[in-house]
Amino acid sequence: MKRSIAVVGLGYVGLPLAVAFGKRTRVVGFDTSPARIESLRDGVDRTNEVSSEDLAVADVLYTSDPTELRKSDFIIVAVPTPINHARRPELGPLERASRTVGGNLSPGAIVVYESTVYPGVTEEFCAPILEQMSGLVCGKDFFLGYSPERINPGDKVHTLEKIVKVVSGQTPEVLDIVAAVYESVVEAGVHRAANIKTAEAAKVIENTQRDLNIALVNELALIFDRMGIDTLEVLEAAGTKWNFLPFRPGLVGGHCIGVDPYYLTHKAEELGYHPQVILAGRRINDNMAHCIAEKAIKFLVRQNVNPNGARVAVFGLTFKEDVPDLRNSKVVDIVRELRDFEVDVQVCDPMCAPEEAREEYGIDLVEMDRIQDLDCAILAVPHAAFRRRGAEWIRRIVRRGGVVMDVKGMFRATDFADGHVYWRL
Numbered sequence: 001m002k003r004s005i006a007v008v009g010l011g012y013v014g015l016p017l018a019v020a021f022g023k024r025t026r027v028v029g030f031d032t033s034p035a036r037i038e039s040l041r042d043g044v045d046r047t048n049e050v051s052s053e054d055l056a057v058a059d060v061l062y063t064s065d066p067t068e069l070r071k072s073d074f075i076i077v078a079v080p081t082p083i084n085h086a087r088r089p090e091l092g093p094l095e096r097a098s099r100t101v102g103g104n105l106s107p108g109a110i111v112v113y114e115s116t117v118y119p120g121v122t123e124e125f126c127a128p129i130l131e132q133m134s135g136l137v138c139g140k141d142f143f144l145g146y147s148p149e150r151i152n153p154g155d156k157v158h159t160l161e162k163i164v165k166v167v168s169g170q171t172p173e174v175l176d177i178v179a180a181v182y183e184s185v186v187e188a189g190v191h192r193a194a195n196i197k198t199a200e201a202a203k204v205i206e207n208t209q210r211d212l213n214i215a216l217v218n219e220l221a222l223i224f225d226r227m228g229i230d231t232l233e234v235l236e237a238a239g240t241k242w243n244f245l246p247f248r249p250g251l252v253g254g255h256c257i258g259v260d261p262y263y264l265t266h267k268a269e270e271l272g273y274h275p276q277v278i279l280a281g282r283r284i285n286d287n288m289a290h291c292i293a294e295k296a297i298k299f300l301v302r303q304n305v306n307p308n309g310a311r312v313a314v315f316g317l318t319f320k321e322d323v324p325d326l327r328n329s330k331v332v333d334i335v336r337e338l339r340d341f342e343v344d345v346q347v348c349d350p351m352c353a354p355e356e357a358r359e360e361y362g363i364d365l366v367e368m369d370r371i372q373d374l375d376c377a378i379l380a381v382p383h384a385a386f387r388r389r390g391a392e393w394i395r396r397i398v399r400r401g402g403v404v405m406d407v408k409g410m411f412r413a414t415d416f417a418d419g420h421v422y423w424r425l
Helices: 014-022 034-041 052-057 066-071 092-102 121-134 172-183 196-227 231-238 260-270 277-286 288-302 331-340 354-361 384-397
Strands: 005-008 027-030 060-063 074-077 110-113 143-146 165-169 190-192 311-315 344-348 374-379 398-406 421-424
Touching: 005 014, 005 066, 005 092, 014 027, 014 060, 027 066, 034 060, 066 092, 074 092, 092 121, 110 121, 110 172, 121 143, 121 196, 143 172, 143 196, 165 172, 165 196, 172 190, 196 231, 196 260, 196 277, 196 288, 260 277, 277 288, 288 331, 288 374, 288 398, 288 421, 311 331, 331 344, 374 384, 384 398
Parallel strands: 005 027, 005 074, 027 060, 074 110, 110 143, 165 190, 311 344, 311 374, 374 398, 398 421
Antiparallel strands: 143 165
Protein backbone atom coordinates (compact mmCIF):
# COMPACT_ATOMS: atom_id res chain seq x y z
CA MET A 1 0.00 0.00 0.00
CA LYS A 2 1.44 3.37 -1.03
CA ARG A 3 1.74 5.82 1.85
CA SER A 4 2.14 9.58 1.90
CA ILE A 5 5.12 10.16 4.21
CA ALA A 6 6.01 13.03 6.51
CA VAL A 7 9.02 13.34 8.80
CA VAL A 8 8.80 15.55 11.89
CA GLY A 9 12.21 16.78 13.09
CA LEU A 10 14.97 17.25 10.52
CA GLY A 11 18.08 16.72 12.61
CA TYR A 12 20.68 13.96 12.56
CA VAL A 13 17.96 11.30 12.44
CA GLY A 14 15.05 12.87 10.61
CA LEU A 15 16.86 14.41 7.66
CA PRO A 16 18.53 11.21 6.40
CA LEU A 17 15.10 9.52 6.66
CA ALA A 18 13.33 12.27 4.74
CA VAL A 19 15.98 12.26 2.02
CA ALA A 20 15.98 8.45 1.72
CA PHE A 21 12.20 8.38 1.25
CA GLY A 22 12.36 11.52 -0.88
CA LYS A 23 14.44 9.68 -3.46
CA ARG A 24 11.41 7.44 -4.08
CA THR A 25 8.35 9.57 -3.39
CA ARG A 26 7.19 13.00 -2.35
CA VAL A 27 7.88 13.64 1.37
CA VAL A 28 6.91 16.40 3.75
CA GLY A 29 9.87 17.36 5.94
CA PHE A 30 8.74 19.40 8.96
CA ASP A 31 10.91 21.27 11.45
CA THR A 32 10.08 24.09 13.84
CA SER A 33 13.33 25.94 13.06
CA PRO A 34 12.89 28.42 10.19
CA ALA A 35 16.69 28.69 9.90
CA ARG A 36 16.96 24.92 9.48
CA ILE A 37 14.26 24.91 6.81
CA GLU A 38 15.91 27.79 4.96
CA SER A 39 19.33 26.11 4.89
CA LEU A 40 17.84 22.83 3.65
CA ARG A 41 15.96 24.65 0.91
CA ASP A 42 19.31 26.15 -0.05
CA GLY A 43 20.76 22.64 -0.27
CA VAL A 44 22.93 22.83 2.85
CA ASP A 45 22.90 20.41 5.79
CA ARG A 46 24.81 21.95 8.71
CA THR A 47 25.05 18.53 10.41
CA ASN A 48 27.05 17.16 7.44
CA GLU A 49 24.99 13.98 7.50
CA VAL A 50 23.49 14.48 4.03
CA SER A 51 25.41 15.76 1.00
CA SER A 52 24.23 18.62 -1.15
CA GLU A 53 23.93 16.15 -4.04
CA ASP A 54 21.53 13.93 -2.10
CA LEU A 55 19.53 16.94 -0.95
CA ALA A 56 19.19 18.03 -4.56
CA VAL A 57 17.77 14.74 -5.85
CA ALA A 58 15.32 14.12 -2.99
CA ASP A 59 11.72 15.26 -3.46
CA VAL A 60 11.19 16.78 -0.01
CA LEU A 61 8.94 19.70 0.87
CA TYR A 62 10.85 21.43 3.66
CA THR A 63 8.40 23.35 5.80
CA SER A 64 7.64 24.84 9.20
CA ASP A 65 3.91 24.87 8.43
CA PRO A 66 2.31 22.05 10.49
CA THR A 67 -0.83 22.00 8.34
CA GLU A 68 1.24 20.35 5.60
CA LEU A 69 1.20 17.21 7.79
CA ARG A 70 -2.51 16.80 7.05
CA LYS A 71 -1.62 15.52 3.58
CA SER A 72 0.27 12.54 5.06
CA ASP A 73 -1.00 9.24 6.38
CA PHE A 74 2.40 7.92 7.56
CA ILE A 75 4.09 10.35 9.93
CA ILE A 76 7.53 9.65 11.41
CA VAL A 77 8.52 11.56 14.55
CA ALA A 78 12.26 11.96 14.98
CA VAL A 79 12.84 14.58 17.66
CA PRO A 80 15.48 14.59 20.42
CA THR A 81 14.85 12.99 23.81
CA PRO A 82 17.47 14.54 26.10
CA ILE A 83 17.81 14.49 29.88
CA ASN A 84 17.47 17.44 32.25
CA HIS A 85 19.95 18.71 34.85
CA ALA A 86 18.71 16.08 37.30
CA ARG A 87 19.46 13.38 34.69
CA ARG A 88 15.78 12.63 34.25
CA PRO A 89 14.08 12.12 30.86
CA GLU A 90 13.09 15.39 29.24
CA LEU A 91 10.06 14.54 27.14
CA GLY A 92 9.23 18.15 26.27
CA PRO A 93 10.34 17.89 22.60
CA LEU A 94 8.37 14.66 22.23
CA GLU A 95 5.29 16.23 23.80
CA ARG A 96 5.46 19.28 21.55
CA ALA A 97 5.94 17.13 18.45
CA SER A 98 3.00 14.93 19.44
CA ARG A 99 0.81 18.00 19.92
CA THR A 100 1.79 19.28 16.50
CA VAL A 101 1.13 15.92 14.85
CA GLY A 102 -2.11 15.39 16.77
CA GLY A 103 -3.42 18.78 15.75
CA ASN A 104 -2.92 17.85 12.10
CA LEU A 105 -3.69 14.14 12.13
CA SER A 106 -5.85 12.60 9.43
CA PRO A 107 -8.10 9.58 10.09
CA GLY A 108 -6.41 6.31 9.18
CA ALA A 109 -2.90 7.68 9.63
CA ILE A 110 -0.03 5.77 11.23
CA VAL A 111 2.32 7.67 13.52
CA VAL A 112 5.74 6.05 13.96
CA TYR A 113 8.10 7.29 16.65
CA GLU A 114 11.89 6.97 16.28
CA SER A 115 12.97 8.92 19.36
CA THR A 116 14.77 6.94 22.05
CA VAL A 117 12.46 6.39 25.03
CA TYR A 118 11.86 3.97 27.87
CA PRO A 119 9.32 1.18 27.23
CA GLY A 120 5.77 2.48 27.35
CA VAL A 121 6.28 6.08 26.24
CA THR A 122 4.82 5.66 22.76
CA GLU A 123 1.54 4.12 23.93
CA GLU A 124 1.21 5.63 27.41
CA PHE A 125 2.58 9.15 26.89
CA CYS A 126 2.35 9.99 23.18
CA ALA A 127 -0.95 8.31 22.29
CA PRO A 128 -3.09 10.31 24.78
CA ILE A 129 -1.62 13.57 23.44
CA LEU A 130 -2.40 12.54 19.87
CA GLU A 131 -5.95 11.65 20.90
CA GLN A 132 -6.45 14.90 22.81
CA MET A 133 -5.22 17.09 19.97
CA SER A 134 -6.94 15.21 17.15
CA GLY A 135 -10.19 14.12 18.73
CA LEU A 136 -9.49 10.69 17.21
CA VAL A 137 -9.28 7.33 18.98
CA CYS A 138 -5.95 5.50 18.99
CA GLY A 139 -6.25 1.96 17.66
CA LYS A 140 -9.45 2.81 15.81
CA ASP A 141 -9.08 6.11 13.96
CA PHE A 142 -5.27 6.20 13.86
CA PHE A 143 -2.49 3.79 14.76
CA LEU A 144 0.98 3.72 16.28
CA GLY A 145 4.33 2.26 15.35
CA TYR A 146 7.83 2.46 16.75
CA SER A 147 11.10 2.06 14.87
CA PRO A 148 14.17 3.09 16.87
CA GLU A 149 16.73 5.24 15.10
CA ARG A 150 20.21 3.81 14.59
CA ILE A 151 21.97 6.79 13.09
CA ASN A 152 25.65 7.10 14.03
CA PRO A 153 26.64 10.76 13.38
CA GLY A 154 29.62 11.10 11.08
CA ASP A 155 29.57 7.43 10.06
CA LYS A 156 29.54 7.15 6.27
CA VAL A 157 29.73 3.34 6.33
CA HIS A 158 26.90 2.32 8.65
CA THR A 159 24.26 4.49 7.04
CA LEU A 160 20.47 4.29 7.28
CA GLU A 161 20.17 2.02 4.26
CA LYS A 162 22.77 -0.46 5.55
CA ILE A 163 21.58 -1.02 9.12
CA VAL A 164 18.80 -3.50 9.91
CA LYS A 165 15.76 -1.51 11.04
CA VAL A 166 13.76 -2.68 14.03
CA VAL A 167 10.05 -2.10 13.39
CA SER A 168 6.91 -2.55 15.45
CA GLY A 169 3.22 -1.80 15.12
CA GLN A 170 0.11 -1.53 17.22
CA THR A 171 -1.53 -4.43 15.36
CA PRO A 172 -0.23 -7.12 12.99
CA GLU A 173 -1.74 -5.23 10.08
CA VAL A 174 -0.05 -1.99 11.11
CA LEU A 175 3.24 -3.84 11.56
CA ASP A 176 2.99 -5.10 7.98
CA ILE A 177 2.56 -1.55 6.71
CA VAL A 178 5.37 -0.14 8.86
CA ALA A 179 7.70 -2.92 7.76
CA ALA A 180 6.86 -2.41 4.08
CA VAL A 181 7.45 1.34 4.25
CA TYR A 182 10.89 0.97 5.83
CA GLU A 183 11.85 -1.95 3.61
CA SER A 184 11.42 0.38 0.64
CA VAL A 185 14.54 2.34 1.72
CA VAL A 186 16.50 0.07 4.07
CA GLU A 187 18.55 -2.34 1.97
CA ALA A 188 19.59 -4.36 5.03
CA GLY A 189 15.97 -5.22 5.75
CA VAL A 190 13.89 -5.02 8.90
CA HIS A 191 13.48 -6.95 12.13
CA ARG A 192 9.89 -7.22 13.31
CA ALA A 193 9.70 -6.76 17.07
CA ALA A 194 6.97 -8.55 18.99
CA ASN A 195 5.37 -5.26 20.05
CA ILE A 196 6.06 -1.56 20.53
CA LYS A 197 7.43 -1.90 24.07
CA THR A 198 9.89 -4.56 22.92
CA ALA A 199 11.18 -2.26 20.20
CA GLU A 200 11.49 0.61 22.68
CA ALA A 201 13.42 -1.61 25.09
CA ALA A 202 15.71 -2.90 22.33
CA LYS A 203 16.77 0.64 21.47
CA VAL A 204 17.43 1.78 25.01
CA ILE A 205 19.63 -1.23 25.84
CA GLU A 206 21.77 -0.90 22.70
CA ASN A 207 23.45 2.20 24.08
CA THR A 208 23.25 1.04 27.70
CA GLN A 209 25.35 -1.98 26.79
CA ARG A 210 27.91 0.20 25.02
CA ASP A 211 27.96 2.65 27.92
CA LEU A 212 28.77 -0.13 30.38
CA ASN A 213 31.56 -1.54 28.24
CA ILE A 214 33.17 1.89 27.94
CA ALA A 215 32.75 2.38 31.69
CA LEU A 216 34.68 -0.82 32.27
CA VAL A 217 37.66 0.26 30.18
CA ASN A 218 37.50 3.76 31.70
CA GLU A 219 37.76 2.24 35.15
CA LEU A 220 40.60 0.03 33.99
CA ALA A 221 42.35 3.11 32.61
CA LEU A 222 42.10 4.82 36.00
CA ILE A 223 43.53 1.75 37.69
CA PHE A 224 46.35 1.25 35.19
CA ASP A 225 47.25 4.93 35.38
CA ARG A 226 47.97 4.49 39.08
CA MET A 227 50.12 1.48 38.22
CA GLY A 228 52.09 3.32 35.58
CA ILE A 229 50.83 1.01 32.84
CA ASP A 230 49.78 2.24 29.38
CA THR A 231 46.11 1.27 29.03
CA LEU A 232 46.07 1.18 25.23
CA GLU A 233 49.05 -1.16 25.17
CA VAL A 234 47.19 -3.42 27.60
CA LEU A 235 44.10 -3.37 25.38
CA GLU A 236 46.17 -4.12 22.28
CA ALA A 237 47.68 -7.15 24.00
CA ALA A 238 44.34 -8.39 25.33
CA GLY A 239 42.77 -7.79 21.93
CA THR A 240 44.79 -10.64 20.42
CA LYS A 241 42.20 -13.00 21.96
CA TRP A 242 39.44 -13.68 19.45
CA ASN A 243 36.52 -12.79 21.75
CA PHE A 244 37.95 -9.73 23.49
CA LEU A 245 35.71 -6.71 22.84
CA PRO A 246 37.60 -3.72 21.31
CA PHE A 247 36.29 -0.91 23.52
CA ARG A 248 38.49 2.10 24.27
CA PRO A 249 38.49 4.54 27.19
CA GLY A 250 37.31 8.10 26.68
CA LEU A 251 34.67 10.74 27.28
CA VAL A 252 31.09 9.55 26.82
CA GLY A 253 28.84 12.35 25.60
CA GLY A 254 26.46 12.93 22.74
CA HIS A 255 22.75 12.41 22.32
CA CYS A 256 22.71 8.62 22.81
CA ILE A 257 25.24 6.72 24.92
CA GLY A 258 25.49 9.30 27.68
CA VAL A 259 21.72 9.82 27.80
CA ASP A 260 19.79 6.66 26.96
CA PRO A 261 20.71 4.65 30.08
CA TYR A 262 19.00 7.27 32.23
CA TYR A 263 15.73 6.61 30.40
CA LEU A 264 15.90 2.95 31.37
CA THR A 265 16.95 3.59 34.98
CA HIS A 266 14.19 6.19 35.37
CA LYS A 267 11.54 3.67 34.40
CA ALA A 268 13.12 0.97 36.56
CA GLU A 269 13.03 3.26 39.60
CA GLU A 270 9.38 4.09 38.91
CA LEU A 271 8.73 0.36 39.16
CA GLY A 272 10.54 0.09 42.48
CA TYR A 273 13.82 -1.35 41.23
CA HIS A 274 17.05 0.55 41.81
CA PRO A 275 19.55 -0.31 39.05
CA GLN A 276 23.08 -0.80 40.30
CA VAL A 277 25.31 -1.87 37.41
CA ILE A 278 23.86 0.63 34.91
CA LEU A 279 24.12 3.60 37.27
CA ALA A 280 27.61 2.57 38.38
CA GLY A 281 28.71 2.70 34.75
CA ARG A 282 27.08 6.09 34.33
CA ARG A 283 28.90 7.47 37.39
CA ILE A 284 32.25 6.30 36.05
CA ASN A 285 31.71 7.78 32.61
CA ASP A 286 30.26 11.04 33.89
CA ASN A 287 33.31 11.44 36.16
CA MET A 288 35.96 11.05 33.45
CA ALA A 289 36.08 14.75 32.56
CA HIS A 290 36.78 15.55 36.22
CA CYS A 291 39.55 12.94 36.29
CA ILE A 292 41.20 14.40 33.18
CA ALA A 293 41.01 17.97 34.47
CA GLU A 294 42.40 16.88 37.83
CA LYS A 295 45.24 15.05 36.10
CA ALA A 296 46.07 18.19 34.11
CA ILE A 297 46.31 20.27 37.29
CA LYS A 298 48.60 17.70 38.90
CA PHE A 299 50.86 17.66 35.83
CA LEU A 300 51.14 21.44 35.86
CA VAL A 301 52.08 21.47 39.54
CA ARG A 302 54.69 18.74 39.00
CA GLN A 303 56.21 20.83 36.20
CA ASN A 304 56.40 23.81 38.58
CA VAL A 305 53.68 25.67 36.69
CA ASN A 306 51.12 27.56 38.74
CA PRO A 307 47.67 26.48 37.46
CA ASN A 308 46.44 30.01 38.11
CA GLY A 309 47.19 31.64 34.77
CA ALA A 310 48.69 28.54 33.13
CA ARG A 311 48.22 28.47 29.35
CA VAL A 312 46.19 25.39 28.40
CA ALA A 313 44.48 24.60 25.10
CA VAL A 314 41.74 22.04 24.73
CA PHE A 315 41.51 20.62 21.22
CA GLY A 316 38.02 19.49 20.29
CA LEU A 317 34.65 20.47 21.74
CA THR A 318 32.13 18.29 19.88
CA PHE A 319 31.09 15.02 21.46
CA LYS A 320 32.95 12.88 18.90
CA GLU A 321 35.48 13.18 16.10
CA ASP A 322 34.69 14.76 12.76
CA VAL A 323 31.11 15.79 13.54
CA PRO A 324 29.82 19.28 14.44
CA ASP A 325 27.44 17.94 17.10
CA LEU A 326 27.83 19.68 20.48
CA ARG A 327 25.01 17.90 22.30
CA ASN A 328 25.99 16.71 25.77
CA SER A 329 29.70 17.21 25.11
CA LYS A 330 31.76 16.19 28.12
CA VAL A 331 34.73 18.26 26.93
CA VAL A 332 32.86 21.24 28.33
CA ASP A 333 33.22 19.75 31.83
CA ILE A 334 37.01 19.69 31.41
CA VAL A 335 37.02 23.34 30.38
CA ARG A 336 34.80 24.42 33.25
CA GLU A 337 36.80 22.55 35.85
CA LEU A 338 40.10 23.98 34.63
CA ARG A 339 38.63 27.47 34.72
CA ASP A 340 37.62 26.87 38.33
CA PHE A 341 41.37 26.76 39.00
CA GLU A 342 41.81 30.07 37.12
CA VAL A 343 43.60 28.29 34.27
CA ASP A 344 43.83 30.32 31.05
CA VAL A 345 41.93 27.88 28.82
CA GLN A 346 41.67 28.20 25.05
CA VAL A 347 39.34 25.92 23.12
CA CYS A 348 39.88 24.99 19.48
CA ASP A 349 37.49 23.02 17.27
CA PRO A 350 37.43 23.48 13.48
CA MET A 351 34.35 21.23 13.18
CA CYS A 352 32.18 23.38 15.42
CA ALA A 353 30.32 26.54 14.45
CA PRO A 354 31.70 29.34 16.68
CA GLU A 355 28.26 30.84 17.22
CA GLU A 356 26.91 27.49 18.46
CA ALA A 357 29.77 27.05 20.93
CA ARG A 358 29.13 30.55 22.25
CA GLU A 359 25.37 30.12 22.44
CA GLU A 360 25.38 26.61 23.91
CA TYR A 361 28.29 26.81 26.34
CA GLY A 362 29.53 30.40 26.43
CA ILE A 363 32.84 29.36 24.88
CA ASP A 364 34.69 31.49 22.33
CA LEU A 365 36.64 29.25 19.99
CA VAL A 366 40.23 30.01 18.98
CA GLU A 367 41.65 29.24 15.54
CA MET A 368 44.36 26.57 15.36
CA ASP A 369 47.01 28.88 13.95
CA ARG A 370 46.61 31.35 16.82
CA ILE A 371 47.54 28.84 19.54
CA GLN A 372 51.12 28.78 20.78
CA ASP A 373 53.40 28.78 23.84
CA LEU A 374 51.25 26.34 25.83
CA ASP A 375 51.97 24.86 29.22
CA CYS A 376 49.57 22.02 28.43
CA ALA A 377 47.67 20.72 25.41
CA ILE A 378 44.65 18.49 26.00
CA LEU A 379 43.76 16.54 22.85
CA ALA A 380 40.15 15.79 23.73
CA VAL A 381 38.61 14.94 20.34
CA PRO A 382 40.68 13.34 17.55
CA HIS A 383 39.37 15.36 14.62
CA ALA A 384 41.04 14.63 11.28
CA ALA A 385 42.14 18.27 11.16
CA PHE A 386 44.29 17.67 14.24
CA ARG A 387 45.58 14.30 13.07
CA ARG A 388 46.71 15.80 9.75
CA ARG A 389 48.92 18.33 11.53
CA GLY A 390 50.48 15.53 13.54
CA ALA A 391 52.68 15.36 16.61
CA GLU A 392 55.19 17.83 15.20
CA TRP A 393 52.59 20.60 15.33
CA ILE A 394 51.77 19.77 18.97
CA ARG A 395 55.47 19.75 19.89
CA ARG A 396 55.84 23.16 18.30
CA ILE A 397 52.99 24.86 20.17
CA VAL A 398 53.70 23.28 23.59
CA ARG A 399 56.77 24.68 25.31
CA ARG A 400 59.65 22.34 26.14
CA GLY A 401 58.84 20.59 29.40
CA GLY A 402 55.14 21.20 28.79
CA VAL A 403 52.40 18.60 29.04
CA VAL A 404 50.56 16.78 26.24
CA MET A 405 47.41 14.95 27.35
CA ASP A 406 46.15 12.68 24.59
CA VAL A 407 42.68 11.56 25.73
CA LYS A 408 41.92 9.30 22.75
CA GLY A 409 45.44 8.07 22.07
CA MET A 410 46.12 9.76 18.73
CA PHE A 411 49.88 9.51 19.29
CA ARG A 412 52.47 7.53 21.21
CA ALA A 413 54.89 8.54 23.95
CA THR A 414 57.82 8.24 21.54
CA ASP A 415 56.37 11.15 19.54
CA PHE A 416 57.10 13.44 22.50
CA ALA A 417 60.36 12.03 23.81
CA ASP A 418 62.15 15.34 23.17
CA GLY A 419 61.39 16.94 26.51
CA HIS A 420 57.61 16.98 26.68
CA VAL A 421 55.51 15.17 29.26
CA TYR A 422 53.11 12.84 27.45
CA TRP A 423 50.03 11.11 28.90
CA ARG A 424 47.15 9.28 27.35
CA LEU A 425 44.03 7.80 28.90
